[in-house]
Amino acid sequence: MSIEVEGLCFSYGSITALDGVSLRLGEGAIGLLGPNGAGKSTFLRILLGFLTPEKGRGRVLGYEIGREQALIRRSVGYMPEDDCFIAGMDAVTFTSYFGELSGMPRQEAMKRAHEVLFYVGLGEARYRLLDQYSAGMKQRLKMAQALVHDPQLLFLDEPTSNLDPQGRKEVLDLIEDIVSKKDMTVLVSSHILADIETLCSSVVILSKGRVAAEGRMEDLRAIHYSLYEVKVKGDGTGFKRELEAMGCRVDETEDRVIKVYMPPEGGRMDIFRAASRAGDQIRFFTKSQTSLEDLFAQVAGEE
Amino acid sequence: MTVIREKGYYHWDGSLVERRFPWWPITRTGILLAFRKKRFKLFFAAAYLPSLVFLAALYISERLEDFKFMLRGSERVIQITPGSFKMYMTNDGLLFLLVLVLVFAGSGLVADDLKHNSLQLYFARPLRKRDYLLGKMAVVFFFMLILTLVPGLLLFVFKLIFSGSFKFFTAYPWLPLSIIGYTALLTVFFAFYTLLLSALSKNSRYVMILIFMVYLFSDILYGILHGIFRSPYMALFSIKSNLAQAGSFLFGQKLPFGFPAFWSFAVLAALCAVSALVLRRKIRGVEVIK
Numbered sequence: 001m002s003i004e005v006e007g008l009c010f011s012y013g014s015i016t017a018l019d020g021v022s023l024r025l026g027e028g029a030i031g032l033l034g035p036n037g038a039g040k041s042t043f044l045r046i047l048l049g050f051l052t053p054e055k056g057r058g059r060v061l062g063y064e065i066g067r068e069q070a071l072i073r074r075s076v077g078y079m080p081e082d083d084c085f086i087a088g089m090d091a092v093t094f095t096s097y098f099g100e101l102s103g104m105p106r107q108e109a110m111k112r113a114h115e116v117l118f119y120v121g122l123g124e125a126r127y128r129l130l131d132q133y134s135a136g137m138k139q140r141l142k143m144a145q146a147l148v149h150d151p152q153l154l155f156l157d158e159p160t161s162n163l164d165p166q167g168r169k170e171v172l173d174l175i176e177d178i179v180s181k182k183d184m185t186v187l188v189s190s191h192i193l194a195d196i197e198t199l200c201s202s203v204v205i206l207s208k209g210r211v212a213a214e215g216r217m218e219d220l221r222a223i224h225y226s227l228y229e230v231k232v233k234g235d236g237t238g239f240k241r242e243l244e245a246m247g248c249r250v251d252e253t254e255d256r257v258i259k260v261y262m263p264p265e266g267g268r269m270d271i272f273r274a275a276s277r278a279g280d281q282i283r284f285f286t287k288s289q290t291s292l293e294d295l296f297a298q299v300a301g302e303e
Numbered sequence: 304m305t306v307i308r309e310k311g312y313y314h315w316d317g318s319l320v321e322r323r324f325p326w327w328p329i330t331r332t333g334i335l336l337a338f339r340k341k342r343f344k345l346f347f348a349a350a351y352l353p354s355l356v357f358l359a360a361l362y363i364s365e366r367l368e369d370f371k372f373m374l375r376g377s378e379r380v381i382q383i384t385p386g387s388f389k390m391y392m393t394n395d396g397l398l399f400l401l402v403l404v405l406v407f408a409g410s411g412l413v414a415d416d417l418k419h420n421s422l423q424l425y426f427a428r429p430l431r432k433r434d435y436l437l438g439k440m441a442v443v444f445f446f447m448l449i450l451t452l453v454p455g456l457l458l459f460v461f462k463l464i465f466s467g468s469f470k471f472f473t474a475y476p477w478l479p480l481s482i483i484g485y486t487a488l489l490t491v492f493f494a495f496y497t498l499l500l501s502a503l504s505k506n507s508r509y510v511m512i513l514i515f516m517v518y519l520f521s522d523i524l525y526g527i528l529h530g531i532f533r534s535p536y537m538a539l540f541s542i543k544s545n546l547a548q549a550g551s552f553l554f555g556q557k558l559p560f561g562f563p564a565f566w567s568f569a570v571l572a573a574l575c576a577v578s579a580l581v582l583r584r585k586i587r588g589v590e591v592i593k
Contacts, residue, residue, distance in 0.1 A: 048427055050587070070429035074319055078427035084420035087411070088336050100328045101428040103319035112315050119312050145424060150315035178312055 002027055002153055002185045003047065005058030005065070010042055010051060017042040019209040020056070025187070029179040031196035032189040033296060034206035040189040041081060043206070044155050048078060061153055074103060077151035079142045081158040081189075085130040091117055092126045095144045102149035109148065116144045120174060136167035143174060154178065154186045160195055168195075175199055193296055205296060225249075228260040228271060231284035238278035246270060259288070325430055329438025334445055337408035346407055347446075350400040354454035357391045358461060365465035383462060385475050389554035392455060392485055393547045401450060401493065406514050408446050409497035411507035412439045413586070418505040422586065432586055440494040447490035455482040477555070485553045489546065492571050496542075499578035502585040518542050535561035539570050546571070 003025040010018040017039045032040050045051045047060050049069035057064070063071040086094055092113050099109030117126045120140040125133070133141065139159065146154060159175060160168040172195060179186050179199055190196055196203055197217070204214040213220055232239050236258060240250045249261040260271060268287065275282050337343055364381040381387075391397070416422050425435055459479055462471055472478075500513045525541035528534075538544035538560040545567040551557065552564035560567075 050423065050426060070431075073427055073429045076427070078423070080420070080423050080427075082420040082423075084424055086332075086336075086421050087415050087419060088339055089332075093332075097328060097332055098424060098428065101325070101425065101430060103321060103429060104315075104317065105320060106328075108315075108317050147312070149319060 001025065001059075003058070003060050003187070005047075006056055008043070008046060008056035008058060009054045010039075010046060011054065016209050018046070018053070021206070021209070021211055022056075023204060023211060023214065025185075025204070026202070027185045028202065029175075029186045029188065029200040031200035031203040032187055032206065033191070033193065033196050033203055034212075035191055038191075038206040039209040040191075040206055041157055042209075044078070044157055044187070044189055048073065048076065048155070074149075075152045077146035077149065077154045079146040079154070079156045079159060081161060083135070083138050083142075083162075085133070085138060085141065087131055089130055090127045091122055091130060091133075091141055091144070094130060094141065095148050098145040099148035104149055112148055112150075113144070116148050119147070120144045121170065135162050136164070136170070139163060139167065139171055140174070143171070147178075152184065154184055156186060156188045158190055158192075159188065160190070160192060172198055225261045225263055226266075226268075227288040228262060228268065229284070229286050229288045230258045230260055230271060230275075230282060231256060232258065232275060233281040233283055236278075236280055239275050239280040242274035242278045243271070246274060257284075321429075326434045326438030326441060329425075329435065330441035330445065333408075333412060333439060333442035336411075337442065337446070340407050343404075343407040346400070346403045347450075350397070350404050350450045351454065353391060353394060353397040353400070354458065357387075357458055360387070361458060361462050361465055365462075365467075383471075385478050385481065385554050386556050388455070388459070388478060388482065389550055389556045391458070392451065392482070392489075392554075393550035395543065397451075398543055398546065401447065401489075402515060402518050404446055404450065405443065405493060405497050406511045409443050410501055410510040410514060412442060413498055413501040413582075414504055414507040414510045417502070417585075418507070426587075432583070435586060436498070436582060439498055443494040443497050444490050447493055448486060451489055452483065452486040455486060481554045485550050488549055488553070488571070492546070492575060495575040495578035499581055502582055536566070538562075539566055 001024050003023065006022045008018050008021040009016075019039075021039070021043065032043065034040050042051065046053050047058070047065060049066065049072065052066065057066075059065065060072045061075050063075075065072070086097075089097070092110070095113035095117060096106075096109040099112055100106055104112065114123075114126065117123055120143050122137060122140050122144065125137060130138070130141065139162075143156075143159070146156075156175065160171050163171060175186065175188065176199055178184060186199075188196065188199055200217065202214075202216045203220060205212045236252075240252075240258065243250050243260055246266060247263050248266065251259040251261075253259065262268075262270070268285075271285070272282065338347075360381050361383055364383045416425070422435075426432075456479060459482065463469060496517075497514060500517065501507075501510050503513065504510050522541045522543050525537055525544055528537040528540060538548065539562075544560060548558055548560050548562075548564050548567035549571065551559055552567075558564055
């Protein structure tokens with residue numbers, strides 16, 4: 001297990017950020033998904049020792065949180081969400097500096113900084129002052145400083161935030177390369193579902209400081225419910241009421257498609273029966289492929 | 304033989320070491336970054352002017368025959384005593400130039416890290432808060448010691464060289480210790496002073512103004528309060544006066560203000576303690592707003 005935590009609690013004053021989070025995360029690419037304020041960054045910061053949990057305990061790569069922070073930080077690379085750099089430095093100095101602070105010998109750190117900067121696509125700009133870097137370049141730079149000491153575990157906090165579509169694709173490609181070819185465990189925290197779906201083999205969904213769902217992506221897609229998309233004649237208010245009475249969760253899209261999340265005990269015929277009871281005509285019906293977004297919407301809605 | 308590798312990421316085959324002084328890269332980088340700042344080199348060089356003037360005075364005092372035209376009846380042109388060293392080390396000009404050096408070298412030490420959110424990068428490394436602070440303080444230590452201790456001790460050696468004997472050393476064997484003691488006090492105080500002000504704002508330009516103005520304003524405040532209350536104790540409000548009082552005590556000279564030197568030491572120590580408390584609160588891997 002790369003990360004094991006049990007009953008982690010943390011609050012910022014009266015606001016609860018984490019409420020009894022217990023997890024066992026293995027290897028590979030793991031997504032930490034949740035809306036803004038779900039507690040994702042707080043979770044990462046507790047693992048890194050920036051914040052001390054009010055309750056609970058945990059281990060990262062076998063090292064105990066709180067007591068063996070130096071060992072954890074030596075083995076973990078962290079790419080924070082915010083823009084962070086040191087003014088007046090160029091990328092090579094910056095990257096090798098943090099390599100050195102991680103415990104690399106100076107010359108090795110400098111050599112490795114060049115390699116990592118080429119890897120993240122900043123090879124040509126590595127002697128340029130960081131103050132002149134664009135948002136996309138700063139994002140790559142954060143990735144470079146997280147990789148410079150070749151960590152066993154990589155924490156990426158919102159790696160594609162503030163990026164244009166092209167920049168986002170490039171960063172995702174980089175992460176995908178790390179995830180697919182290298183024996184490094186990557187924990188990607190994001191509120192962008194598509195990123196997690198692209199990169200990760202397993203996912204933890206956090207909502208309001210609690211674990212709403214966790215597991216392998218395929219398993220999570222398969223469990224709990226079936227998704228149907230329905231269109232009815234009229235406003236369908238009675239139909240939706242009937243479905244909700246059956247325990248279904250119902251969402252309506254802008255183009256008036258009703259998404260029906262059917263619990264495992266229900267079947268497709270129950271939808272037709274509900275329409276019949278409500279006196280509504282079904283004009284369109286299809287069983288939909290469940291996406292992580294649907295799952296996310298469902299678990300977040302249940303909270 | 305060059306190893307041909309697959310394009311892309313590959314693992315580093317070295318091993319991480321546990322440093323005896325994990326703060327050293329922070330210090331080295333802080334010093335290098337200071338020298339990259341515009342105008343810093345000018346002020347740094349200017350801070351050696353008092354030393355050069357004192358060096359000239361030492362030379363003149365010992366090479367009388369070359370400067371007989373300056374005598375005009377008196378026996379010696381300049382008499383060099385421990386008091387002269389005290390005067391050189393506590394004079395307003397030197398302190399002013401040291402503050403100017405700190406304005407450039409120290410203002411951004413913490414402020415820039417706060418502004419650019421880089422504290423979280425430091426603390427994602429195997430660094431403790433004290434390593435970070437020590438690394439930043441050592442930048443100030445370096446500049447203060449190279450501008451005070453090094454010239455102070457060199458001037459003492461030059462005095463012996465110019466005089467061609469150890470008479471001065473045998474007469475005042477404690478003087479090197481006084482120089483070391485005073486420069487240590489000056490260095491520790493200014494390190495806390497600079498880091499405290501640097502941690503109070505994210506804008507290093509404000510910090511530059513603060514470093515300069517707090518030093519200056521404390522002296523103005525002393526002048527105003529002294530004018531009102533006519534009490535020598537009002538000098539305790541002035542950074543410069545406290546350093547002068549402590550310096551006089553350490554050089555065994557007559558105290559410039561009519562109160563025990565203990566009070567000046569206490570004020571300087573209290574300021575350092577307040578700085579340590581503020582730094583402890585401000586330096587965190589993540590900003591927590593409760």
